[in-house]
Amino acid sequence: MGKEKRNMEERYNPADVxxxxxxxWKDRGLFKVTEDPSKExxxxxxxxxxxxxxxxxxHVRNYTIGDVVVRYKRMQGxxxxxxxxxxxxxxxxxxxxxxxxxxxxxxxxxNIRAMRAQLKKMGFSYDWDREIATCRPExxxxxxxxxxxxxxxxxxxxxxxxxxxxxxCQTVLxxxxxxxxxxxxxxxxxxxxxxxQWFFKITDFxxxxxxxxxxxxxxxxxxxxxxxxxxxKSVGSELTFQVADMDAEIEVFTTRPDTVFGATFMCLAPEHxxxxxxxxxTDQAKAVADFVEKVGTQERSLEGxxxxxxxxxxxxxxxxxxxxxxxxxxxxxNFVLMGYGTGAIMSVPCGDQRDFDFARKYGLEIRVVxxxxxxxxxxxxxxxxxxGPGVMVNSGRFDGMDSQxxxxxxxxxxxxxxRGKKAVSYRLRDWGISRQRYWGAPIPVxxxxxxxxxxxxxxxxxxxxxxxxxxxxxxxxxxxGLDYFKTAVCPKCQREDARRDTDTMDTFVExxxxxxxxxxxxxxxxxxxQQAVKYWAPVxxxxxxxxxxxxxxxxxxxxxxxxxxxxxxxFKEPFTRLLTQGMVCKETMTCPxxxxxxxxxxxxxxxxxxxxxxxGKNVAVGRVIKMSKSKKNVxxxxxxxEKYGADVTRLFCLFAAPPERDLEWSEDGVEGSNRFINRVxxxxxxxxxxxxxxxxxxxxxxxxxxxxxxxxxxxxKTHQTIQKVTADIDESFHFNTAIAAVMELVxxxxxxxxxxxxxxxxxxxxxxxxxxxxLLSPIVxxxxxxxxxxxxxxxxxxxxxxxxxxxxxxxxxxxxxxxQVNGRLRAKFSVxxxxxxxxxxxxxxxxxxxxxxxxxxxxxxxxxxxxxxxxVNIVV
RNA sequence: GCCGAAGUGGUGGAAUUGGUAGACACGCUAGACUUAGGAUCUAGUGCCGCAAGGCGUGGAGGUUCAAGUCCUCUCUUCGGUACCA
Numbered sequence: 023m024g025k026e027k028r029n030m031e032e033r034y035n036p037a038d039v040x041x042x043x044x045x046x047w048k049d050r051g052l053f054k055v056t057e058d059p060s061k062e063x064x065x066x067x068x069x070x071x072x073x074x075x076x077x078x079x080x081h082v083r084n085y086t087i088g089d090v091v092v093r094y095k096r097m098q099g100x101x102x103x104x105x106x107x108x109x110x111x112x113x114x115x116x117x118x119x120x121x122x123x124x125x126x127x128x129x130x131x132x133n134i135r136a137m138r139a140q141l142k143k144m145g146f147s148y149d150w151d152r153e154i155a156t157c158r159p160e161x162x163x164x165x166x167x168x169x170x171x172x173x174x175x176x177x178x179x180x181x182x183x184x185x186x187x188x189x190x191c192q193t194v195l196x197x198x199x200x201x202x203x204x205x206x207x208x209x210x211x212x213x214x215x216x217x218x219q220w221f222f223k224i225t226d227f228x229x230x231x232x233x234x235x236x237x238x239x240x241x242x243x244x245x246x247x248x249x250x251x252x253x254x255k256s257v258g259s260e261l262t263f264q265v266a267d268m269d270a271e272i273e274v275f276t277t278r279p280d281t282v283f284g285a286t287f288m289c290l291a292p293e294h295x296x297x298x299x300x301x302x303x304t305d306q307a308k309a310v311a312d313f314v315e316k317v318g319t320q321e322r323s324l325e326g327x328x329x330x331x332x333x334x335x336x337x338x339x340x341x342x343x344x345x346x347x348x349x350x351x352x353x354x355x356n357f358v359l360m361g362y363g364t365g366a367i368m369s370v371p372c373g374d375q376r377d378f379d380f381a382r383k384y385g386l387e388i389r390v391v392x393x394x395x396x397x398x399x400x401x402x403x404x405x406x407x408x409x410g411p412g413v414m415v416n417s418g419r420f421d422g423m424d425s426q427x428x429x430x431x432x433x434x435x436x437x438x439x440x441r442g443k444k445a446v447s448y449r450l451r452d453w454g455i456s457r458q459r460y461w462g463a464p465i466p467v468x469x470x471x472x473x474x475x476x477x478x479x480x481x482x483x484x485x486x487x488x489x490x491x492x493x494x495x496x497x498x499x500x501x502x503g504l505d506y507f508k509t510a511v512c513p514k515c516q517r518e519d520a521r522r523d524t525d526t527m528d529t530f531v532e533x534x535x536x537x538x539x540x541x542x543x544x545x546x547x548x549x550x551x552q553q554a555v556k557y558w559a560p561v562x563x564x565x566x567x568x569x570x571x572x573x574x575x576x577x578x579x580x581x582x583x584x585x586x587x588x589x590x591x592x593f594k595e596p597f598t599r600l601l602t603q604g605m606v607c608k609e610t611m612t613c614p615x616x617x618x619x620x621x622x623x624x625x626x627x628x629x630x631x632x633x634x635x636x637x638g639k640n641v642a643v644g645r646v647i648k649m650s651k652s653k654k655n656v657x658x659x660x661x662x663x664e665k666y667g668a669d670v671t672r673l674f675c676l677f678a679a680p681p682e683r684d685l686e687w688s689e690d691g692v693e694g695s696n697r698f699i700n701r702v703x704x705x706x707x708x709x710x711x712x713x714x715x716x717x718x719x720x721x722x723x724x725x726x727x728x729x730x731x732x733x734x735x736x737x738x739k740t741h742q743t744i745q746k747v748t749a750d751i752d753e754s755f756h757f758n759t760a761i762a763a764v765m766e767l768v769x770x771x772x773x774x775x776x777x778x779x780x781x782x783x784x785x786x787x788x789x790x791x792x793x794x795x796x797l798l799s800p801i802v803x804x805x806x807x808x809x810x811x812x813x814x815x816x817x818x819x820x821x822x823x824x825x826x827x828x829x830x831x832x833x834x835x836x837x838x839x840x841x842q843v844n845g846r847l848r849a850k851f852s853v854x855x856x857x858x859x860x861x862x863x864x865x866x867x868x869x870x871x872x873x874x875x876x877x878x879x880x881x882x883x884x885x886x887x888x889x890x891x892x893x894v895n896i897v898v
Numbered sequence: 899g900c901c902g903a904a905g906u907g908g909u910g911g912a913a914u915u916g917g918u919a920g921a922c923a924c925g926c927u928a929g930a931c932u933u934a935g936g937a938u939c940u941a942g943u944g945c946c947g948c949a950a951g952g953c954g955u956g957g958a959g960g961u962u963c964a965a966g967u968c969c970u971c972u973c974u975u976c977g978g979u980a981c982c983a
Contacts, residue, residue, distance in 0.1 A: 033937090244902060248978060251901065256982070276983060289983090332981080362982045369983085376981060449982055571978080605977095647976095677923075678910060684976080691910065691924050693936090698923085704938090759912065762922035769922090772939095840918045845964045847918055885917090885963055893917050897963050 034703045036667020040804040044145055052820055053104065053147045057557040061101035065558050066092050067537055067597075069566030069574075073108045073133040073155075077140045079606045079649060079675075079687060080567065082659045086672045087603060087681045087755065088565045089146045093800035094751050096147075097824040103558050105540040106141065106148040108134050110157035111462045111529045119493050126461040127489040130157060140660065145668045145804055147820075152543045156532035161539065162463035163484030164549040165531055168584075170466060170477050177223050177584060180475065183454055187215035193498030194458035208496075214318060219456035220465060220525070224580045228253055228448045230594075231579055240599030242682070245571045252572045254449025259433040261368065261442040263288060263341040266349050270296060272341055275363030275447050278373060279436070280428035282345040283417040284391035285368035286381070288352045289334060291360040292317045297337065300352060304338025310354060317356045332357050332380050343368075344441040345418070345432070355380065363447050371407065372399065378407040391416050392425045453577065455528040460491060460499040462526025470512035470520040479513050487526070499524065533574055534581040537561050537596060552590065561597045565681075568602035575600070601755060604684035608655040610644035613637065618654040646686050657687055669802035670696045676757040676801060699805060702768055702794065706809050709791055712776040713784045715814045720792050721785035725831035733786040736770055738834055740790045743767040744827035747797045757801065764797055793825050841866045842895040843875040859886055866894045 047053060057063075068088040071081055092104045108130075115126035122129070134155060141148070154161055172178040186195040190210045194217075204211055224231075232253045235246040258277035265272060272288065290297050292314045301310040313335045334355030343350050357376055358367055371381035371388040381388050388401040392412045399408060414423045420432060436442030456465065464485045466478040478485055488507050491500040501507055501524035512520035535549065541558040542551035560582075575597070582596045611619045613634035624632040624641045632641035649656045662671045674695040679685045721728070721737065728734040743763050750760035771790050774783065791813065799806035799819040810819045833855065839862055841849040849869040853862060863884055866872055879898040887893040 244977090247902060251979065254979095254982065258983085274983080278983080357981045357983095359982070367983045374983070376983080447982075568977080680911085683904090683911090686910080688910075688924090694923050697937095700937090758910090759922080762912075765922055838918080842918085842964075845917095845962095850918070883963060887917055887964095889914095889917065891918070893964090895917080895963055 032704060032707075034667075034669075034699050034805060034808075036669060036804070039808045040143075040145060040668050043804045043807040044142065046807070046818070047147070047820075050818070052818060053149050054151060055101060055103055055149055057554060058101050059557070061099065063103065063558055064092075064095045064100035064563075065103045065537075065561045066095070066563045067105065067540070067561045067565070069564070069570065070107045070109050070533070070536060071137065072112055072114070073110055073130055073137055074114060074651075075133045075136060077137055077144075077659060079657050079659050082144065082671065083606060083675045083681070083685070084565060084567070084603055085141065085144065085146050086675050087601070087757070088563075089144075089672075089803075090676065090751065090757060090800040091563060091755070092147055093803060093820065094824065096820060097796075097800070097822060099823070103152075103540070104148055105152040105154075105543075106146070106150070107152075107154035107536060107540065108137075108156065109529065109533055109536075110134065110155040111162075111526075111532060113459060113461065115461045116459065116493060116497065120495065120497065125490070126493070127157070130155075130461075140663075143663060143668060144672070147803075152540050154536065154539055154543050156463075156529075156536060157461070157487075159484040159486050160544075160546070161536075162487075162527075162532065164539075165463055165527065165535070166466040166478075166483050166485060167480065168535075168549060169527070170480060170483075171588065172222065172584065173467070173477055175588075177226070177587075178220060178455075179223065180218055180220055182216050183219045183221075184214040185217050185219070185458065186212045188212055191496035191498065193494075193496055217456075217458070219454055221452040221454050222580070224453045224577075225448060225450055227580055227583045228255070228450050229446075230583060231450075231576065234579070234595060238595060238600075241597075242600065242602055245568070245575065245600060245602060248571045249576055252450060252576065256447050256449075258445060258447065259429075259436075259442050260364070260445035261344060261436060262440075263344060263368065265296075265300070265352070266340040266342055268300075268339065270299065272296060272352075272366050273364045274366045274368045275445060276368055278370065278429070279433045279442065280414065280420075280425045281370040281373040281391050282343070282368065282432060282436070283420070284370040284372045284389045285343050285345075285350065286371060286387040286389055287350050287369045288341055289355040289358045289367050289369050289377075289380070290337070290352065291358040291365040292354050292356065293360040294354065294358075294365045296366075297354050300337040300339045306336055306338030309335045310337055313354060332376060332383065334380065334384070336384075344436055344439070351386070353380075353384075361451055362449065372401065372404075373407055373409055375407045375409070389416055453528075453530075453580070455531055456525040457528055458499055458524075459526055460487075460493065460501055462529060463487065463532065464501075465523045465525050465527055467523045468510045468512060468520045469523065470515060470517055472517060473512055473514045476512055476514050476520070482513075485522070499526075501526075530573060530577050534577045535585070537564075537578075538585075538591075549585075549590070555591060559591065560593050560595060563599045563601065564597035565601045565603060567605065569605075571602065601681060603681045604679070605648040606685050606687055607646050608649050608657065608687040609646045610653045610655045612642045612644060614639050614642075618652075620654045621657065649687070657689075662689075662692065666692060666696050667804075669805045670699055673699065673761065673802050677761045678758070680754075680756045680758055682755075698765060698768075699802065701772075702798070703805075703809070705768060705771060706791055706795070706813060709771075709776060709787055710813055713788055715788075718781065718784045718788055720789035721782070722789065724828060728782060728786065730780060730782050732774060733780075733783040735834060736774060736783075736790055737786045738831055739767055739770050740786075740793055741827040741831040744793055744797065744825045745832065748824070748827070751800070760797075761801065764794060767794060795819065796822055796825050838891040839866065840891060840893050841869060841872050842893065843872060844897060845895060846875075848872050848875050853892070862886065862892060863894060866896065872896065 066088055068084050092102050096102045110130050115130050118129050119126045156162060169178060188195055188210060190208045195212060232250060232255055235250050238246055256277050258275060259279040261274050261276060261279060261282060263272045297310060301307045334353040337352045337354055339352050340349040341352055369377040371377040372390045373392055390399045390401055391414060393399045393408060393415060394410065394412045411425045414420045414425055414428050420428050433442055433444055464487055466483060466485045468476045468478060470476050488504060491504055494500055508522050508524055510520045510522040511518050538550045538555055538559060542554040545551045578596045582594050585591045586594050611624045613619050615637050616634060619634060619641060623635045625635050627633045634641050659671060674692050677695060678691060725734055725737050728737055746763040747760040750756045767790060771787060774787060795806045795809050796819060806819050835855050836852040837855050839851055839853055840847060849871045876898050881896055881898055883897040885895040
């Protein structure tokens with residue numbers, strides 16, 4: 023009986039300890055925060071999850087990283103805001119509802135409940151009082167409110183735009199519902215359909231968003247570079263081409279106005295508004311109409327683009343090249359995009375590969391206007407376009423000029439004639455926010471047969487999404503079929519047959535401002551309480567997956583500009599520092615019969631291959647890729663949690679790799695983390711048995727006061743560890759090396775034999791132990807609380823100040839000297855700190871091994887470097 | 899194609915400003931304690947070699963007393979983007 027009890031104590035038992043401290047934290051309200059002007063604030067946020075049902079390893083990793091920093095900052099005395107909530111709108115809820123014959127709302131709320139419980143089990147230090155779910159009317163009411171404000175200020179507008187449409191299902195498909203150009207439900211080809219949709223004018227802020235990419239020092243370069251590319255600014259000119267024999271002009275955007283003399287034809291995007299007018303009355307009308315129709319149904323998918331032939335047809339009309347005055351044919355071509363520039367290009371086959379290919383295909387003139395210095399290009403024999411800079415030819419008065427100078431010169435010249443101007447073009451397009459879907463925030467407008475689009479009066483907000491609508495088998499939105507939702511009275515003319523907009527907003531709208539809502543989550547007078555936001559925002563540290571590098575992060579930056587424009591906030595950048603954690607990856611496994619398999623569905627056989635547990639066939643091991651449900655290469659953190667507890671799970675996730683690195687999942691190391699936890703556990707309990715706390719206080723003085731050499735070294739090691747762990751957590755988030763440093767300290771304490779040791783040693787061991795617990799507490803908080811209590815302390819480690827290292831106790835008396843001969847390591851020895859350089863050199867030369875390598879060669883030079891160790895390099 | 903990141907033992911990963919390559923772990927080997935060990939402890943573990951020694955950070959050059967780290971070229975992998983005029 024006695025022995026059994028002792029055995030229990032010898033191991034850390036998460037099943038008892040973890041719930042105990044979770045309850046303790048909760049009862050004491052340790053994670054609740056309010057604005058406190060006397061304390062410095064720190065707002066740490068992890069990207070909120072979509073409530074898919076279960077947390078996955080990626081969440082565990084993400085939230086553990088954040089929680090460590092939060093607990094560390096709290097111990098440093100910051101007033102820390104650390105909220106959690108749910109990105110609760112979105113399509114998976116609709117799909118799941120159809121598949122399981124339930125309702126998106128019910129499914130979502132169930133999932134939230136399950137995931138909240140899991141997060142609580144992990145011991146994350148959230149202020150749960152601030153929890154929000156974006157599918158709640160109290161939340162999206164304010165999003166609708168902002169939409170109205172943007173509409174009023176011309177920042178939201180409506181235009182016709184294309185969506186993926188399935189004719190069979192009569193529904194709009196999101197991009198991810200289109201699989202290899204086919205509808206995911208019925209496998210019929212998908213085509214583009216034009217619908218009226220709402221847009222946010224993010225392009226108004228393109229330049230500002232771009233400029234500020236360089237003012238985000240706390241962001242990884244990789245992310246700002248991706249955003250810059252996404253915004254895609256290019257500087258060039260807009261030139262005007264008069265259509266021959268017609269009262270019309272065509273604007274083109276070009277980055278190469280220097281080549282305008284070589285523009286021998288023009289191409290318009292098939293959707294260009296002039297295409298239809300141009301061909302009218304020419305014998306090309308039919309050909310053009312057929313072509314436009316064909317391109318419209320052509321799928322512009324990724325694979326499609328690879329072998330996408332450049333095609334076009336003549337519109338039957340010509341325009342005048344403003345530089346040469348010549349008539350050039352106007353084509354419409356499938357490679358010209360309506361969404362970029364003006365949707366029309368001047369084609370210069372000698373200077374652009376696409377135009378070159380097109381000209382060769384249709385027998386159009388190629389005229390060389392820029393050629394490399396000292397080389398004449400022959401249009402009849404050249405095989406590729408020349409796109410580099412060079413000397414101008416065939417360009418009238420500009421002949422002989424450097425082409426880069428001609429860029430401005432020609433633009434100015436054309437500008438004088440009113441035929442051109444400098445222009446900037448962005449790749450970024452306005453943000454289309456209409457979704458023809460059900461599970462989202464309704465767009466608060468009413469369509470009246472007389473008044474047109476009428477905003478819903480602010481007093482009528484929120485426009486509540488009916489949570490009881492029955493979903494359609496085919497996957498479309500039920501809203502257009504719900505009369506009680508759809509019919510509305512026109513707020514302007516009171517006509518009773520007006521129609522409510524049945525589209526909902528893109529879910530990226532919710533995630534663009536949720537972090538402000540957390541500052542005052544129950545505020546009912548507006549989106550947020552400006553005072554609270556003034557105190558907490560912006561987010562000091564944001565943590566999430568790199569997959570959101572562009573959309574979510576760019577939309578959020580845009581939203582802050584909108585709010586700033588409305589003077590609702592006084593900053594423009596939402597996230598001061600950003601950490602993009604790496605993905606958690608795992609190999610996929612496929613069975614010839616059952617397709618992708620979950621890891622537990624593949625079992626090792628005798629001959630070391632894997633067999634499917636369903637059919638016994640050989641399992642093929644695929645590439646290591648990001649964990650995803652569809653590939654089934656997922657690991658349920660619930661199992662780990664069950665077996666090892668939250669702290670070991672947290673420790674393992676952090677120790678496996680630095681946060682920004684991708685992590686190939688393998689549980690081989692979990693045992694090691696478990697072992698470490700128990701090693702510390704035993705060490706602490708054993709020390710407590712051997713050290714009488716009534717008699718001994720932890721040593722806190724300078725290392726120089728210690729007489730016992732071993733104790734002194736341990737004491738120095740302790741302070742070195744504090745320094746290292748603090749730097750690793752604070753500066754680089756490299757928790758793996760922080761943990762390794764503590765492991766070294768633990769190993770060092772293990773070498774000390776406490777039986778019969780002196781008082782000094784005990785005091786130093788106690789100091790090491792106490793610091794160990796404090797340093798580990800952000801990482802393995804339950805474990806450390808328990809040890810803190812077991813070592814005779816009261817209260818919570820959370821309320822302890824973070825340890826501070828003593829500058830006077832970081833260096834040992836003995837310094838290692840490494841000796842190289844011609845750059846190769848030959849000997850090592852220690853000297854007392856402060857030994858003269860000459861004495862070190864003499865000692866180095868006297869070393870046997872060194873002497874053997876020098877032999878009788880003359881010593882040319884001796885280099886001595888004093889860093890963390892002393893290095894002597896003898897050159898012979 | 900373009901942009902970005904990364905390549906270090908059997909494995910995950912360490913190495914301020916160039917200064918002991920492989921910290922800390924996993925795994926493995928041997929031993930100890932045990933009725934037992936998948937607990938724990940001790941020792942060993944980059945590769946070749948009996949040793950002296952040699953070779954080693956994707957590859958090839960270079961700079962330097964000294965290169966994982968800096969320069970040039972190159973290969974591979976991953977991520978982003980894709981007719982952007």
